[in-house]
Amino acid sequence: MDNIPKLKDIAKQVGVSIATVSRALNNKPGVGPELRKKILRAAEKTGYTVNILARGMKTRTTATIGILLSDISNPFFAAVVSSMEKVLYPRHYNLILCNTNENPEKEKRYVNLLFSKHVDGILISPVGGRSSESLCREAVRRQRKIVFFDRVIKGIEADAVVIDNRVGMYEAIRYLVNQGHKKIACVAGNNNIYTSTERESGYRESMKHFLPDVQPVVAYGNYREKDSYTATLNLLSNSDRPTAILTANNLTSIGAIRAIKALGMRIPEDISFIGFDDLAWASIYSPPLTVISQPVDIIGITAASLLLRHFEEPTPEKPQKVLLKPELIIRNSVQKI
Amino acid sequence: MDNIPKLKDIAKQVGVSIATVSRALNNKPGVGPELRKKILRAAEKTGYTVNILARGMKTRTTATIGILLSDISNPFFAAVVSSMEKVLYPRHYNLILCNTNENPEKEKRYVNLLFSKHVDGILISPVGGRSSESLCREAVRRQRKIVFFDRVIKGIEADAVVIDNRVGMYEAIRYLVNQGHKKIACVAGNNNIYTSTERESGYRESMKHFLPDVQPVVAYGNYREKDSYTATLNLLSNSDRPTAILTANNLTSIGAIRAIKALGMRIPEDISFIGFDDLAWASIYSPPLTVISQPVDIIGITAASLLLRHFEEPTPEKPQKVLLKPELIIRNSVQKI
DNA sequence: TTGTACGCGTTATCAC
DNA sequence: GTGATAACGCGTACAA
Numbered sequence: 146m147d148n149i150p151k152l153k154d155i156a157k158q159v160g161v162s163i164a165t166v167s168r169a170l171n172n173k174p175g176v177g178p179e180l181r182k183k184i185l186r187a188a189e190k191t192g193y194t195v196n197i198l199a200r201g202m203k204t205r206t207t208a209t210i211g212i213l214l215s216d217i218s219n220p221f222f223a224a225v226v227s228s229m230e231k232v233l234y235p236r237h238y239n240l241i242l243c244n245t246n247e248n249p250e251k252e253k254r255y256v257n258l259l260f261s262k263h264v265d266g267i268l269i270s271p272v273g274g275r276s277s278e279s280l281c282r283e284a285v286r287r288q289r290k291i292v293f294f295d296r297v298i299k300g301i302e303a304d305a306v307v308i309d310n311r312v313g314m315y316e317a318i319r320y321l322v323n324q325g326h327k328k329i330a331c332v333a334g335n336n337n338i339y340t341s342t343e344r345e346s347g348y349r350e351s352m353k354h355f356l357p358d359v360q361p362v363v364a365y366g367n368y369r370e371k372d373s374y375t376a377t378l379n380l381l382s383n384s385d386r387p388t389a390i391l392t393a394n395n396l397t398s399i400g401a402i403r404a405i406k407a408l409g410m411r412i413p414e415d416i417s418f419i420g421f422d423d424l425a426w427a428s429i430y431s432p433p434l435t436v437i438s439q440p441v442d443i444i445g446i447t448a449a450s451l452l453l454r455h456f457e458e459p460t461p462e463k464p465q466k467v468l469l470k471p472e473l474i475i476r477n478s479v480q481k482i
Numbered sequence: 483m484d485n486i487p488k489l490k491d492i493a494k495q496v497g498v499s500i501a502t503v504s505r506a507l508n509n510k511p512g513v514g515p516e517l518r519k520k521i522l523r524a525a526e527k528t529g530y531t532v533n534i535l536a537r538g539m540k541t542r543t544t545a546t547i548g549i550l551l552s553d554i555s556n557p558f559f560a561a562v563v564s565s566m567e568k569v570l571y572p573r574h575y576n577l578i579l580c581n582t583n584e585n586p587e588k589e590k591r592y593v594n595l596l597f598s599k600h601v602d603g604i605l606i607s608p609v610g611g612r613s614s615e616s617l618c619r620e621a622v623r624r625q626r627k628i629v630f631f632d633r634v635i636k637g638i639e640a641d642a643v644v645i646d647n648r649v650g651m652y653e654a655i656r657y658l659v660n661q662g663h664k665k666i667a668c669v670a671g672n673n674n675i676y677t678s679t680e681r682e683s684g685y686r687e688s689m690k691h692f693l694p695d696v697q698p699v700v701a702y703g704n705y706r707e708k709d710s711y712t713a714t715l716n717l718l719s720n721s722d723r724p725t726a727i728l729t730a731n732n733l734t735s736i737g738a739i740r741a742i743k744a745l746g747m748r749i750p751e752d753i754s755f756i757g758f759d760d761l762a763w764a765s766i767y768s769p770p771l772t773v774i775s776q777p778v779d780i781i782g783i784t785a786a787s788l789l790l791r792h793f794e795e796p797t798p799e800k801p802q803k804v805l806l807k808p809e810l811i812i813r814n815s816v817q818k819i
Numbered sequence: 820t821t822g823t824a825c826g827c828g829t830t831a832t833c834a835c
Numbered sequence: 836g837t838g839a840t841a842a843c844g845c846g847t848a849c850a851a
Contacts, residue, residue, distance in 0.1 A: 163846095164821075164846080165822075168846090176820075198844080199846090204827095204846070218560050240579045258574070396762075488828060500838090510830095533828050536843090
C-alpha cells in the first residue's frame with residue numbers, strides 16, 4: 146500500500162541488515178567499499194529517501210527552521226527571506242514561513258507550533274511588546290536557537306541583525322537641512338513596532354540636533370499603505386505644511402505618495418520626499434526617489450549564517466549583535482529651497 | 483536534560499496511563515469528563531505540546547505543506563503566498579517555502595526533500611520543461627496531493643489555478659488598438675516559463691486578430707529586470723520604434739521602464755505602456771500605469787483551499803481546473819494617437 | 820566489517 | 836472508561 150521504500154526494503158534487496166544500509170547511506174565508517182557501492186546503487190534504483198521524521202526522532206534535528214515576520218507581502222521581508230534561502234538551501238535547511246501580521250497572539254501560536262514541529266531554530270522579526278518579549282525570553286531560556294533580524298527585543302541574549310535606524314534618519318535629515326529644509330515631517334508606523342520607534346527617535350533626535358527651534362511633526366501610518374495615506378493627508382492639510390516628508394518604510398512611502406498625488410502636489414516641486422527602503426520601483430519613479438536604503442541581502446545572509454553557526458559549531462559562544470549601516474541614496478525627489 | 487514535557491511526564495503526574503492522556507488531549511472519546519479536565523489542566527501547567535514528528539510517524543500527516551515558486555522576492559509570488567497563509571493558518575497548516583529560481587535541478591531536489599519531510603501536499607508554480615513534467619507526473623502517480631498555481635503542466639491530472647493569460651493580452655491589445663496603436667511590441671520572459679509562453683501567444687494571436695498586417699515584435703527579458711532592460715533597449719533602438727510596449731510581468735515592467743527612461747523617453751508622450759501585474763507602485767507611478775491585473779488574492783486562496791479539500795474530503799474527486807480572469811485596469815500610461 | 824536490538828514520542832488496537 | 840503494548844522508520848550502542 147504505502148510503497149515508499151524504507152531502509153528495510155533496500156536491506157532485504159541487497160541482503161544485509163538495515164544498520165549497514167543506514168551506515169552506508171549516511172557515509173558513516175564501518176562499511177566495506179564494495180558493499181557500500183552496492184547499497185548506494187540499490188537505494189538509487191528504488192528511489193529511496195530517508196524519512197526525515199523518523200530520523201528526527203533519533204537525532205533531534207529536522208533541518209527545518211522557522212521564520213517569523215510581519216507579512217511576506219511586504220517586499221522588504223520578501224527580499225530578506227529570499228536572501229536567507231540562498232544560504233540555507235545549499236546546507237539543506239528548509240524554511241517554514243510564518244506571517245505574524247503584527248499580532249502577538251498569532252506570533253505566540255506560531256512559535257509554539259514551530260517548536261512542536263521541532264525546528265532546529267528560528268529567525269524572527271518580532272511583533273514586539275510584552276507578549277513577544279516573554280515569548281522570546283522563554284524560548285532562549287529553553288536553549289532554543291533563535292536569531293533576531295530587522296527587529297530585536299532589548300535585553301534578550303540572542304543573536305541579532307539589525308540596521309542602525311537612527312543613523313539612517315540622521316543622514317536623511319542632514320541632507321534635507323543642507324537643501325534648505327526646516328519643516329520636515331515624518332510618517333512613522335506606530336510605537337509597537339521596533340523599527341518604527343527607532344526611526345521616529347532617529348528623526349526626533351536629528352531634528353533636535355540640526356533644527357533645535359523646529360517642532361518635529363510625526364504622523365502614524367502603522368506601516369500600512371492605507372493608514373499612511375490618511376496620516377499623510379492630515380499632515381498636508383495642516384495650515385503650515387511641511388516642505389519635506391520622510392517615511393519609515395516602503396508601504397508607508399506608497400501611502401504617503403498616494404496622498405501627495407491626491408492633493409495634486411508634485412514631488413519635488415511642491416514637496417520633497419525621502420522614503421525608507423529602496424525597492425526597484427523607487428529608482429524608476431518620476432522623479433527617481435531619494436531613499437534610505439537597507440542592505441537587504443546582507444541582513445538575510447547574516448541572520449541565516451548566524452543561525453547555521455549554532456548548528457555547526459557546538460561551542461556556545463556569546464550572542465552576536467550585528468549592526469548594519471543604512472545608506473542614503475540621493476536621487477531627485479528633494480528640492481533645494 | 484531535554485526537559486520538554488512528554489505524554490509520559492504528564493501521565494505520571496496525573497497518575498494515569500499515557501494512552502489516556504493521549505485520548506484526553508486529542509478530544510477522543512473514552513475518557514471520563516472529570517479525568518479529562520484534570521489531564522488538560524496538567525498539560526496546560528507543564529506547558530506540554532505534542533511532538534508532531536512522533537505523531538506524524540503514526541498518522542502519516544505533518545500538517546505541513548510545501549510551496550514551490552520561482553522566487554519569493556517577486557512581489558507577485560509574495561502576495562500569493564501571503565493570501566495562501568491566510569487560509570492555511572486557521573487550519574493549522576504550515577508552509578515550507580522553496581525558491582526554485584527557474585532551476586529544474588533545484589526544483590527536483592526541493593520536491594524530494596519535501597516528500598522526505600512528509601509534507602501533506604504541495605503547492606507548485608513549476609519551472610516547466612521536461613524535468614518539471616516528469617517530476618510532477620511522478621508525484622501525482624505516487625498519490626501525492628499537489629496543486630498547481632500560476633503555472634501548470636499540461637496533461638497532468640491535478641488541481642490547478644491559473645489565469646486566462648491570453649484574455650489578458652487580448653484586452654490590452656484591443657485597448658491599444660482602440661487608442662490608435664499599431665506598432666505594439668511585447669517584452670516577454672522566455673519560452674520555458676508557462677505564463678510567458680501563454681502571454682506571448684496571447685499577444686501574437688491578438689495582434690493577428692486586430693492587426694493582421696502588422697508584424698508582431700517580441701523581446702525576451704527572462705522575467706528578470708536586467709534582461710528586460712537590455713531587451714527593451716534593443717527594441718527601442720530599432721529604426722521604426724513601437725509606439726506601445728506591453729510587458730509580461732512586473733519585473734519585466736521595471737526593466738522596460740528603466741530602459742525607456744534611460745533613452746530619455748516619456749510615458750505616455752513618447753511611448754505608451756501597459757504592464758502585467760498590478761502592484762501598489764503601479765497606481766502611484768507618474769503617470770499611473772495601465773496594467774493587466776491578476777486576482778492575486780483569489781489565486782492564493784483558491785489554490786490553498788483546493789489543497790485543503792484533499793485532506794478534509796477523503797473522496798477523491800476529479801481534479802479541478804480553475805481559470806481566473808485578469809482585468810485590464812485603465813490608467814494613464816497609454817496615449818491616444 | 821556486519822548484525823541485533825533498543826529507543827525516540829505518539830497513536831491505535833487490543834484487552835480488561 | 837482505562838491500561839498495556841505494538842507499531843511508525845530510523846540511528847546507534849553493543850555484540851559478534
